[in-house]
Amino acid sequence: MLADKKILLIIGGGIAAYKTLDLIRRLRARGASVVPVLTRAGAEFVTPLSVSALAGAKCYTDLFDLTAEAEMGHIQLSRAADLVVVAPATADLMGKMVAGLANDLASTLLMATDKRVLLAPAMNVRMWQHPATVRNRAVLADDGVLFVGPNDGDMACGEFGPGRMAEPLEIVDAVAAALGAGPLTGRHVLVTSGPTHEPIDPVRYIANRSSGAQGAALAAALRDLGARVTFVTGPASVPPPAGVQVVAVETAAQMLAAVQQALPADAAVFAAAVADWRVANAAGQKMKKDGSGRAPALEFAENPDILATVSQMDAGRPGLVVGFAAETHDVLAHAKAKRARKGCDWIIANDVSPATGIMGGAENAVTVIDAGGAESWPRMGKDAVGRRLAQRIAEALGRLQAVDDV
Template sequence: MQRLQRKRIVLGVGGGIAAYKSAELIRRLRDQGAEVRVVMTRAAREFITPLTLQALSGHPVFNDLLDPAAEAAMGHIELARWADLILVAPATADLMARLAQGLADDLLTTLVLASDAPVALAPAMNQAMWRDPATQANAERLAGRGMRLFGPGAGSQACGDSGPGRMLEADELAQRAADCFERGLLTGRRVLITAGPTREAIDPVRYVSNHSSGKMGFALAEAAAEAGAAVTLVSGPVHLPTPQRVARIDVVSARDMLAACEGAMPCDILIAAAAVADYRPEAVASQKMKKDPGSDDGLTLRLVRNPDILATLAARADRPFSVGFAAETEHLLDYAARKLKSKNLDLIVANDVANPQIGFNSEDNAVSVIDRALQATRFEQASKGQIARQLIAFIAARYHQS
């Protein structure tokens, strides 16, 4: 169940008596490390209050498609991008029918249409409604579109009937939610990932650095660990928690990072997501440098090149499958393709850091991956966690083909 650590789950609550189980489901998901946002239909609010689910999830509940407050904050498109999984529990017969028709007449159905995240439904209804040919046809149609059906279970029902139609219990739903996240793609493989910026000292107080937050590299480390890899994460100075099941090595400068990476070799896959400083001051002052109050002259620093970490590791005799990152502000694909060739890489991930929505310190990303044949595969804007899982699946597939 560690696969739910830091996963973003949108829980859609439909209007059925089983909505009372949604409260316990939120607890189970959060106990396993997931972050939960709740979307309720109008009918769901007749069975359980938004305040209850807000208290359990720790976040305001989303109710209405045209809620000005919600649109000013996250909005249905931002919520759609935020989700790693949309879990609808309970999924009533009416709600399944509307989803099968592709309707977008409330916030929840609109969200399902607007999101690229996987969707899972936990049906909950009277046994006769579940058996009805219309409901069965809707279930088949939704499954044919890739939506997962969790249940229903069978047993006594609130109406006094007995049979199939009960919503599964919270523990089982949480387990099935965890099963939505792939594992095993990199089982037994050693993956080395670099992340964050480097700092190149000018004196004991000042340094040369960049705006990298490390979020993308850390998300990749988490996704690789989820995929079964033994992950070593070499990180520059960042303020991020270490993902579970990841061995972390903290460094400061580019030369520190190279030494740490060489110490972590050999590995099967190298993913160099760090924003490494290309240059460092030639000389580092032993004491804090003082400005001359009697002079208006500026300060001249002579910079020298840092070692090229990625090219150095990709040139080793025990060369790993090598994946680089190209963070560019212009001519994105051209510059990335040149870097791929010059550093002898297998893949390069290109992202436009000039775009504030997907640049440094942002929560989202959108990237293109270029291979040795210079074919580009596009991953559209999504949370960095989602992009990381897509990239790890892509990298794993190419690694196994190599």
């Protein structure tokens, strides 16, 4: 799976550093070689001897190793690897990367490398949700840095929430995807996301509260499994992930055109909250009050049904078509009816009534409905939902391929 791949593993300072010992073992079991770099803080949790013994290689700790520096060792370390992995990636290391600091071996290697970088963040939930960390993650993602995790769970500090480092096998999967060896390598997956804005006049529009967070998380997870992702997004508040082809649209009609342009695809996932209606008599100029107290009469027309259009294609239909059903009552009944009416393979149902906080929030609770029935998942972060759904898509496409090969 990772035969002959060279991984430069930077181990940051945090209790999650103990997981890197298992990560090293798992990477080597899949054929990769691991060159470990242990930060000073990381050495407070694991020892250079244990890291070196498991890696079967020298554990580097000091930027000013005179023998190595005579050969510009820090440059060689950063260039010889196929991938640089930082686990755990602390808030401090992420901040240094954004600021371009290089005052120790780890940060110098991250500045000097010309290879892709994969971060596995681990920190207290408040640190992960701090505006500075949120900004830093967005900047790093825009720079092309890859992420795996963090997951939700209990913290060593006693708190609960997002901030737990991804498990070693999750990181191994992300490494494989980053190196083009994921289960979706060679596959093209289309994802729609965000709301649509339907104009009333040049300055006003009809929209909904979708943030685009779930679609963005899913697109990132599919990318991390090796897929080539076309991401058709309305004007969402959450930025699109790096490493995908982004097609920005405003209206439902534009989204349909972009979807049709992006086909063919192996799978299509319609996570966008598309407006059902548009204003048929939208004004070409800003509407003004005339003092009469009468509101302008808006005439509505039905928008194109993107999910049904693709699901019911005679030729070129993706092998797997997945829709979303955001409902406020009778969620499962409405979602099952929608699946039958649209003709898609799966429907991902969720309750977006105001009390749930899901629409525009950081978490989701979904039920996956397919021909075999309904499978309800526990409430979790939208990133975790994206990863779990991406893995399910990969497995489904694998089964379809196996049938085609018979």
